[in-house]
Amino acid sequence: MKLGTAEAEPGEIATGYLSVTELPTGQPEHVPVVVVEGEKPGPTVWATGAIHGDEPTGMEAIHEFVDRIRDDPLEGTVVCVPVMNPSGFRTNTRTSYYDGDDPNRYFGLEGGDGETPPRVQQLICDRLYEAIRPSADAVISLHTSWIATYPYTIRPRVSYGDHRDETEATELRDRLVELVDAFGLPVVNQFGHDETTQRSLQHTLTGAAIADGIPAFTPELGGRFVVEKDVCEAAVVGLRNVLYALDMVAEPATPETRFELPADTDLKRLVHPHTDTAGIVRYRVREGEWVEPGDAVADIVTPTGERKTEVRVDHRGYVLSRYDRVAVYENDPVLDMAVPDDEPLLLNRSN
Numbered sequence: 015m016k017l018g019t020a021e022a023e024p025g026e027i028a029t030g031y032l033s034v035t036e037l038p039t040g041q042p043e044h045v046p047v048v049v050v051e052g053e054k055p056g057p058t059v060w061a062t063g064a065i066h067g068d069e070p071t072g073m074e075a076i077h078e079f080v081d082r083i084r085d086d087p088l089e090g091t092v093v094c095v096p097v098m099n100p101s102g103f104r105t106n107t108r109t110s111y112y113d114g115d116d117p118n119r120y121f122g123l124e125g126g127d128g129e130t131p132p133r134v135q136q137l138i139c140d141r142l143y144e145a146i147r148p149s150a151d152a153v154i155s156l157h158t159s160w161i162a163t164y165p166y167t168i169r170p171r172v173s174y175g176d177h178r179d180e181t182e183a184t185e186l187r188d189r190l191v192e193l194v195d196a197f198g199l200p201v202v203n204q205f206g207h208d209e210t211t212q213r214s215l216q217h218t219l220t221g222a223a224i225a226d227g228i229p230a231f232t233p234e235l236g237g238r239f240v241v242e243k244d245v246c247e248a249a250v251v252g253l254r255n256v257l258y259a260l261d262m263v264a265e266p267a268t269p270e271t272r273f274e275l276p277a278d279t280d281l282k283r284l285v286h287p288h289t290d291t292a293g294i295v296r297y298r299v300r301e302g303e304w305v306e307p308g309d310a311v312a313d314i315v316t317p318t319g320e321r322k323t324e325v326r327v328d329h330r331g332y333v334l335s336r337y338d339r340v341a342v343y344e345n346d347p348v349l350d351m352a353v354p355d356d357e358p359l360l361l362n363r364s365n
């Protein structure tokens with residue numbers, strides 16, 4: 015397989031760069047690529063990191079993962095893009111600096127908006143996705159969340175209707191469930207359909223791949239800015255176990271640390287609760303804790319330390335993240351939660 019300047023023959027690993035646009039100062043903007051070509055043919059798995067530039071754990075997990083599968087007989091191909099957003103990576107920010115865009119909202123958009131040509135970030139995403147789509151049998155888009163985060167995998171919903179029949183969608187869902195389970199982190203379903211659309215999450219890399227029938231998911235590897243070693247290790251093991259589930263390697267790996275959020279039902283993402291009062295947030299809970307409706311999860315205090323109000327939850331579920339700031343305005347979110355899911359993973363979108 016050849017990708018950019020990386021060309022690997024069977025049994026080889028090649029590294030190189032894929033040019034995605036040109037910088038005003040004359041250099042190419044290119045993303046690093048690693049192609050691991052198995053001795054024998056088989057599925058092609060893509061693993062990507064740092065589409066948000068301040069989320070380095072996926073990149074490090076990819077580096078370590080490639081190192082560990084180096085000497086194993088592999089059937090199929092693993093293609094890694096450790097840094098999908100080089101400009102955000104250079105500036106340690108989520109967005110790219112060309113126009114301040116979130117790159118992970120530009121996949122599968124196709125074309126510009128009438129008279130306005132697409133911005134450079136969309137062109138870059140189009141070029142990346144043109145490389146990914148034709149070959150991918152699975153896509154793992156590695157991310158991190160807020161600093162205080164319990165690791166988990168976001169499992170996207172799969173729909174059927176005019177675009178895809180129910181049998182195909184069921185097969186895609188089953189494959190997705192299998193691969194997400196193999197990855198091994200706690201599973202949290204994507205927001206409900208309306209919230210997903212409102213947040214343009216159908217245009218994440220994972221969202222676009224799912225729309226094209228490719229199993230894809232989004233591990234959230236703990237907090238941003240720093241590499242949490244135990245979570246990174248879990249991701250290295252998870253990547254290998256996805257290959258094992260696809261019969262690409264002979265042996266699975268065993269995680270050193272097991273991250274678990276046991277529940278008697280599927281969980282889904284929910285940004286909840288929000289504070290109705292501005293002030294300084296003082297948390298009473300932390301990531302990984304279970305809360306019940308009515309529990310006070312935070313106090314809002316004044317700058318001189320007096321309590322103004324309490325913030326309570328309306329749902330039972332796990333705290334996934336505390337937000338990484340203490341100053342809050344009216345209606346700012348206080349937690350990301352995993353709550354019992356009230357929507358199916360397989361959605362009927364036919365009218």
Ligand SMILES: [Zn+2]
Pocket residue numbers: 065066069157158159
């Ligand atoms: Zn991210």
